[in-house]
Amino acid sequence: MDDITQIKHNVFASLKPRGLHFCIHGISHSLPFVREYSGETFFSSFNYWSNIDNTTWGNVTYVNQSSGVSQNLTYIDPNTGHAIIRVDNTTYIPSAPVVNRNSVKITTQDAYPIGSLITIDVSHIPYGCSVWPSLWMLGTNMPWPNCGEIDIIEAINNLGLNQYALHTTPGCNLATNSAQTGVTLETNCSTAQGCLVQETKPNSFGSGFAQAGGGVFALQFDVSGIFFWFWQRSGIPASIFQANSSSNMDLSDWGTPSAAYPSSSCDIAQYFQPQQLVIDITLCGIWAGVTSIYDSTGCSGQCISNVIGSGSSLGNAYWDISYIRTYLATAFPSSTATNGTDDGSGSTTSIVYVQICVLD
Numbered sequence: 001m002d003d004i005t006q007i008k009h010n011v012f013a014s015l016k017p018r019g020l021h022f023c024i025h026g027i028s029h030s031l032p033f034v035r036e037y038s039g040e041t042f043f044s045s046f047n048y049w050s051n052i053d054n055t056t057w058g059n060v061t062y063v064n065q066s067s068g069v070s071q072n073l074t075y076i077d078p079n080t081g082h083a084i085i086r087v088d089n090t091t092y093i094p095s096a097p098v099v100n101r102n103s104v105k106i107t108t109q110d111a112y113p114i115g116s117l118i119t120i121d122v123s124h125i126p127y128g129c130s131v132w133p134s135l136w137m138l139g140t141n142m143p144w145p146n147c148g149e150i151d152i153i154e155a156i157n158n159l160g161l162n163q164y165a166l167h168t169t170p171g172c173n174l175a176t177n178s179a180q181t182g183v184t185l186e187t188n189c190s191t192a193q194g195c196l197v198q199e200t201k202p203n204s205f206g207s208g209f210a211q212a213g214g215g216v217f218a219l220q221f222d223v224s225g226i227f228f229w230f231w232q233r234s235g236i237p238a239s240i241f242q243a244n245s246s247s248n249m250d251l252s253d254w255g256t257p258s259a260a261y262p263s264s265s266c267d268i269a270q271y272f273q274p275q276q277l278v279i280d281i282t283l284c285g286i287w288a289g290v291t292s293i294y295d296s297t298g299c300s301g302q303c304i305s306n307v308i309g310s311g312s313s314l315g316n317a318y319w320d321i322s323y324i325r326t327y328l329a330t331a332f333p334s335s336t337a338t339n340g341t342d343d344g345s346g347s348t349t350s351i352v353y354v355q356i357c358v359l360d
Contacts, residue, residue: 058282086318105280124320137275148272158298197259
């Protein structure tokens with residue numbers, strides 16, 4: 001067995017349910033750095049979709065990389081070095097029975113297993129009437145949601161608060177006594193909306209987020225649970241603010257997560273497989289475009305009216321991302337790590353990119 005095959009074998013073995021677990025959440029533990037998506041190389045590690053929105057049925061056509069570049073829908077801002085991902089807002093689209101506006105959906109070439117940590121520095125999240133952005137994670141190679149889905153940033157229209165969610169097959173639930181600062185909206189992860197938690201910190205989405213200079217979101221994808229954090233620009237913890245593109249990450253100053261999905265009510269290794277990051281923007285669709293929802297999220301008239309015509313109302317429908325950093329603790333449980341805690345000993349680190357989804 002070659003070294004890479006052995007590493008993959010060890011990682012998949014670590015993802016299987018066991019009686020012993022390790023836990024990073026709530027413990028001063030340094031996670032090794034894996035990869036940074038930023039600057040001129042940001043898009044080189046993503047694949048572009050090239051099809052209509054056939055999952056949330058928005059009024060967009062996702063374009064390939066060459067079209068995204070030529071139409072100025074994906075580029076690196078020459079002044080900030082940030083990655084920009086946007087909806088076309090310059091093409092005139094006449095009214096028709098079916099109309100789509102060009103947009104972008106990209107997926108990382110790498111998939112991240114349990115034990116991963118992700119920090120995302122964002123200056124601007126797409127918002128406005130008809131706009132539905134999402135930065136999320138999805139398992140591969142099996143029908144949704146058999147590999148699990150993790151929604152890190154997602155809201156619609158003119159909402160001001162982000163929502164976190166997990167999507168799974170039946171049996172995974174959000175514990176009613178989770179230690180989190182967010183508000184639980186749904187506990188059953190197999191419902192259409194998933195098990196849902198709303199952020200309570202102000203300015204986590206919409207115009208308020210942009211006016212506050214953005215902020216940082218973080219995800220811990222651990223066998224002990226899945227945890228989300230958000231900090232406004234002025235409140236980013238020192239461990240993140242002082243980090244660079246090669247330093248490890250210490251969670252000890254992160255505080256209580258915004259949303260916490262402990263493994264006590266959802267066996268993470270059973271319901272989630274290695275996850276790829278996805279970034280997209282759709283318009284209208286089965287959430288943002290529903291008339292009753294559209295009217296209650298700061299909009300009036302018809303959602304489609306922002307898709308047809310000049311597109312000038314979509315000026316804020318863009319992502320501005322400084323970086324996405326990923327960390328991976330391939331720490332295999334030791335005989336002394338019990339009851340969901342980690343004694344910090346014997347951890348090894350390997351950079352592993354898994355491209356398949358396996359269910360036992």
